[in-house]
Amino acid sequence: GRMGTPExxxxxxxxxxxxxxxxxxxxxxQINGGTET
Structure with missing residues (x-):
């Protein structure tokens, strides 16, 4: 996992x-790149 960018x-x-x-x-x-399901 990583933190999302503003873009x-x-x-x-x-x-x-x-x-x-x-x-x-x-x-x-939730804008989390799929880290939570």
Whole structure:
């Protein structure tokens, strides 16, 4: 395992602030590279 880089996390952040992410609410999104299952 390793820590993610800001560039790897930026994709999810961009989605959440875009129009496509407008219907998401109350979700826990783990951006951890699959270290937890």
């Amino acid at each position: 790897e996390i930026a994709g999810m952040i961009a989605y959440l602030v875009s129009d496509q992410g407008g219907f998401m609410n109350g979700q826990l999104i």
